[in-house]
Structure formats: C-alpha cells, structure tokens
Amino acid sequence: MKTANKTVTAERLVRDALKKAEFFKDYNIFTFLNEEGALKRAREIDARIAKGENVGRLAGVPYALKDNFLSPAGDTTAAAHILEGFSSPVTATAVRKLESEGAIMIGRVNMDAFAHGSSTENSYFGPTLNAYDKERVAGGSSGGSAVAVALDIVEFATGTDTGGSIRQPASFNGVYGFKPTYGCISRYGVVAMASSLDCVGFFTKSPEDMDLLMSITAGQDVNDLTTLPDYYDSAAATDAPTRIGVIKDFDNESVDKEIREALKNKCELLKAKGYEIVELEMPSLKYALPAYYIIQPAEVASNLSRYDGIRYGFRSEKSEHLDDLYRNTRNEGFMPENKRRIMIGNFVLSSGFYDAYFLKAAKARTLICKEYDKAFSKVDYILMPVAPNPAFKLGEKVNDPVSMYLEDVMSVSLNLAGVPGLAIPAGKTASGLPIGLQLVGPRRSDKNLIAFSKELEIDDAIEEEENV
C-alpha cells in the first residue's frame, strides 16, 4: 500500500484519487465525494510528516467508505432514500481506527439500499457499473467499494458482508474481498442489516494489505458486545496447513463451467505444491440459503423498524396522522427490495409462525455450524466458488428476486456459521470477466487464512504471463 512520505505527499495521493474518481464518474461509484475534507486532512498529515511525526500505518492512504458506515463526513444514507440528509454525529469504530492510522476517506461509495441485494441495482442512486464491463453489474451489496478498488481509484475500500456482500462484488471485479470471523471488527456505527450475520471487512489489491487492515481494525470494542477479543486465535488455525477441502456438492451443473474450471486449476496448483486436496460432503449446506432468507429478513425487519420519519432522515410530507406518517414515510423511503424483506421478516416472526420458520431456520443454522466444525477437523481450509456465475447483465435479475437470492447460495453459509472467507481473484472467463474463489477457514483463523491465500496468488502471475 502506497503511504505518504516527504516526497510523495498525502495531498498528492488524495488529488490523484479524486482525479481518478472524476475520470470514472460514469461508473456511478460515489454517493459523496469528500474533496474538501480529504484535502484538508491530507495537508494536516503532510504537516505532521514534515515535522517528522509518525502518522500511522496508513499515512495519507486514500480509501473509499461504503455508505453504511457512520461518520460526520458526508451524509450516511446507506444508499436509501429514507436516510436522505442524515448527517451522523457518531463515527463508526472501524472508521475511527482507520483514520487514527492516517487513512483519508475520499468519498462514500454506492451500495444496494441497506445492503439488500447482490448487484447494487437496489441503490436509491442507481446501479454502479462493473469495472470490466459497463453493461454488467458491479455485484453487491458493496458494489461501489469493489469497483473503486478494481479501477485503482483508492488503495482499499470498506465493505460489509451479511450474506456475500463483500466476497461476491470482489469476485465480480477481480479484487480481494474479506469477510472476517463474526465479531472480529466492531459493528458499532455501521447501519445494521442483519445483526447476527453482519461483518465489517475490506476490499484490497493484495493479501498483505488485507492483513494490515485487519490488524488495525479488529479487536474488542466496548460499544459492540459481540466483538471478539483478538484479531485471531492461534489455536484456531495451523501455521502449516496441509489439507485443503473442496465441497463435492458445489462442483455441479449449477455453477458456471468456467468457474468450475478455475477451481480445478487452483486445486491442481495446490497439489503441485504438495497440498492434499480432500473432497468434503457437507449435506447441510443445502439448507443455508433457505435458512438465511428467513433469519436475515427477520433481523432486517426488526433493524429497519427504527426508520419511522420521526427523528432523522426523510419524512413524507403528505401525512396528517401518526399512522399515515409511518406508512407514507416507509412506503416512499424504502426501496422495493427493502419492503420485500420487511414483509418476509415480519411474516416469519408472526405469532404462530415463529416456530415453523424462525426457530427451524435457527436449528438449521446450528447444523451448518456443526458441519463446518466437522469439515475443519478434516481439512485446514476449504476452497470454493463465491458465486455460481461471473458478473451478470444489468437488469438481468433485478425483477426476479429468487434468481437474485440464488446468487448468494455459496456465500451465505459462511455468515450463518460465522467463519471467515477471503474472495481471491482466480483468473478470467474467455470473455474477460473476473472469476473469484473463496478460501474459507475455521472461526478466528483469519490471519493465517489471509497468509495462506498467497499460495494461490502465484498462479495468477503465471497465468498473466501466459496470456501475454
């Protein structure tokens, strides 16, 4: 990661980033550009560098902030109409930690409203375009973050991953995207989607950068009682992995042929390096998607009930009575996908349905956790696809919610189990679209997992050479 120093100033890095942001304007990446704020901060940092002060490990590094992180810089809208004009008095713990190391936020980036979606098409600000093909989606929900890093506008971007929202856009845009172990990074000050699944993570161009960002932001936070004490637990992961698992069920027709090919190639590479590839049966994983689409909407419906137009954000003008105010504000302020999830969530929590849906899904979740535990008693890491396909066309799935939900089929089980997953670039399709795979580890193996991903990296370099 390029940090500022006496010759390459923070101001120069920020100006470059802002210039690139302007250049790629038509990708619709940013919901807010922090020009003034970023330049002011850059000058402050340069002044400190000039005085010989240690500014931090991210001195002057420009980054992009997903629009669901609270910070007083720019309105925090989560790309949702209902949060229009919401200027936060609070700064998210993750943002505070990044900035205390000298990072400079150059802008807020686009996402599906409230992170509901897998394409960034559910944004109030319109879709972000894929870095490799403007007719295709950026993926989602952290589409803006992925494209900002893929187009090299910033060194890194923040993201949130509730069911694949970091890993899938990372794989659609050929960058690294990491969903840490649940509880690694504080969720304080991050607009909640589904609290028991939400993870803060990052998009970077290398595993080294990812490790650096993790070591800066992970750790227990008194403001988030679900945070874990340390970045990782050395007992959770081996320093010398030998066995890599692949899941049998996923290597089938539902996954794009080129992605299966990429997975096979990586396995060959690992074998060549002396690793043992172990085929795993994980039958409970087929319950992951249905369980996820019960637990997640339930928590979503609950978390979104605070948006009532009373205290902040958008309020419908037309209302005469309290009930009208609630109804009109929420009707006008939420996107169709938000409403769909609120309805599903309230339905599965309704009295008489709780046991049949929510409780059953919670039990399936326990099964999935156990299945991962079992798998990690046999292998050190698991390698699998992130999504069943590369980036799809804009508009292709947006009116077919079920096919959009199927995008998450391979990513959600990690969130249900709380295990970490790193999306890594794994070559391109014949038509030039990036392919991503995810490396999955046991809970709290994050650091070793990221380190191990370098074993798969070398292959890319060779491939690139071959392509040239």
Place this chain on the structure above:
Amino acid sequence: MGKYIATIGIECHVQLCTKTKLFSEVDNDARSKEPNSCVSPVDYALPGMLPRLNGEAVRLAILAGRAMNCEINACSRFDRKHYFYPDSPKGYQITQFYHQIIGAGYVELPSGTRIRIEHAHLEGDAGKLTHFGAYSLVDLNRVDTPLIEIVSMPDIHSAKEAHDYCKELWRLMCYAGVTYGDLYNGNMRFDVNTSLAPEGASELGTRTEVKNLNSFRSVERAVEYEIKRQTKVLEAGEKVIQQTLGWSDATGKTTPQRSKEVAADYRYMPEPDLPPLNLSSEYIEAESAKLPLMPKDYREKFGEIIAGDTLEILLDYPSLMEKLAEVALLGHGVAPLLANLFASVLLAEEKSAEYLNDLPSAEDLAALAEMNEKKELSSTATKEVFLRLFDPQMRERGTKQIAKELGLIQENDLGALEVIVDAVLAKPETAKAQEDFRAGSEKVLGFLVGQVMKESRGKANPSAVQEILRKKLS
C-alpha cells in the same frame, strides 16, 4: 345465586436506581432534568447503534430476585418486542421473553399468605408521551431506564390482598435497595389482571387488565371496582370482555383504554446485539449475600417487643428499620421507645421526609433511650431532645449535652427536691392549698406539684415531687 371467587394476578414494573441506563452510559436519573436531555445515540436509535448491558442493573436484578425468594438463572437472554409508537425509538423494546434472569419464588404478606412469583425479567422502559388536543409531546429521557417486570401467579383473591401484595413488593424492592421506590414518579407501576369464577368452578373466568396503577390505594380500589363490575355483568347473564382498562382515581372507575396497537403481535425475536447473559454461581452467591435484612427479618426480630401496628408503619421506612436494628445492638430494651418516637414523633413532623435521609447516630439515639429509662428525661423532654438530634448543628454536641443545654434533665435528687418543695410551701400563695389538702382535698395536690415544677423550671420529676409533698403535708 352462587358466590363468585375473584382471582387476581399482578404484573409490576420496578424502575431500577442505576446511575446509567440499561443499554447506554447516559444519566438514568432524569427527575429534575429537561425533557430529552438524558438521551444517548443508542436510546435515540440512531442507525448502527448497539446496546451495552449495564452490569449494575444485572446486580440489582439479582438482589430483587433474592428479595422475592426467587431462583436466579445462570443463563438468560434478551429478546426484541416489536411495536410502532413514538415512545419506542428503536421500534422494539429489549426485554427477556424466552429466558428470564429471575425464576420462580414467592412474596410473603404480613398475614403470612404466600403469593407465588412466576418469574421476573429485565427490560428497558419506553419514553413518555404527553397528549394534547391536536399534538403529543415525546420525552425520551425514560427510554431504556432499567426495569424489572415481576409477574405474580394468580394467587390473590381480594382487593385487600392485592393492596397488601403491592405494598409488600414495594417494601421488598426498597429494602433490597434496587429502586428509589417513588410511586408518585412512577418508580413502580402495577398492571392488575382480575377475573371472576363461580365458587367451585374448575376454570378461571375471563380476565380484564387494569394498566398503569401507581398507588396501593388505586390498586385496591380498581380491584374492588372490577369485582363489583364483573359481578354485575355475570349476574346479568352477560360475558366479561377480555380487555385492557385504565383507572381514574377521580371518577373511581375503570374504562376501556385507547389501544396502542390493533391486535398486538409483538413478533418476539432473540436480540442479536446482546450475547447471552451468563452468571457464575459464585457471582450470584456473592451478590445475593449482600441482600440486607428484609421486612420478614425485622418482623422476627422485633415482633415481640414492638406493637404490631407500630412495626407495620415503620416497615414502610427501610432507613428507620435499619437504624432500629443498629440501636438495638447497643442496648436491650431501647427499641420499643425509639419505635414509638419514630412512629409518633418523627413521622408526624412536616420535614419527616427530609429527616429520614439523615438520621441521628445509633449512639445518640441509644443515649436518649437510656436517659429516658433512668428518668433523667421526662417523656416530653425526650421528644424534644429527639427532635433536636435531627438538627445537624445540634447533633454534634451529643444527646447529653443537648439535654443539659436545654435544661431538660430531670431533678431526681430527693434532697435537692426537698429544698425546692420547702421553698414553695413557704410561699404565702400556697398556704390555702396546703390547708385544703390537709382538710382532705386531693385536687389541690396537682396545683402544688405545678408550683414546684415551676420553681424547678421543669426539671423536677413530678412523681418524686408528689411523694415529698404528701410526706410533708401529712
């Protein structure tokens, strides 16, 4: 026509007297604060805010549970209870629906009747709404004030028993030190469920719930009213409608309440932002051990030496009972006198509420009782010195010195008294009275005693004076 048996169950909300709120670090005591001044981003439900559990509230819940002889559960959890209303910024209340911290127990009434406790749980309070004609004002100061909700079994069968249960519960919570116990300010609120069934019936009747009662008297009156009203309905052959009612002290009637939600479905869900609350048995035991003496302990201790009525009055004031126990350690037999002083003198004072917060030391009170015992102080003088002990400046001088300075110490020295008596008898204005007494008029003795008392400036012991006079005039 058969007789109806009333069955009553009571839910009681107790506001805990923690420094900060249940889920945030802002001031929990909003009694004299501006509306909406004790509100954190968490209480205000900004996006991305997460609840932090206040350990002090957990500690107080353990004490409250133990005060009601309840099991404390080693593992409890929090749940979200959803409803839309401006008093609930999050759109849900954080409560304990599935796994509560306080399990089953019982409350013993002064009569000896035991009312079983089903469970009690921790939860956050809602904000306060004040309705005006065309608008309402919202004050969020009360949002997430820690509450415990105590749910009784339907073991109560009369208005009087409902009253006694609420009062005993209030005492228990005050003794345990978990609440300020200020009923006027809503520190404890009662929801009363009442149903009637014919005597001998195996099933309970349809119940009504009277919500938000904040005095023992209104609990009693509301139950009385409901029993009468429901009896009338049943006797007319009609059915009692299950509904939520409000109570008006002014009209003495219950009326159906404007409902917060149509057909409430709270859509309970485990609170994902709070991990399960796991308490070690060592912690529970250590905290339980801090429970001070409870009313029943005081009844055992003082039941034989203090009159029942007096004791029940004093039991409403935990600080007085604590003091009484403290003084009793210093000397046997002083408790009854002090109990009477507390009940008839202190509590009759205009400033008694103020005095209760700043009681004299046990040593001073014991010394006072001792002086009274030895007849160094008359009962009037005892009361006077007692009240002076509540004056912080006077207090510093100690009981004896105060009595001395006020010249209240009784003259018990017979020799000295004789001198005074002789002086009085030598006065010409007493000559006629002396004559009358010798002639057999008992009435005039009082006049003579009075004269001696006057001469002694009130210090003489009247019975001793009487004795000397009789001897001298015989």
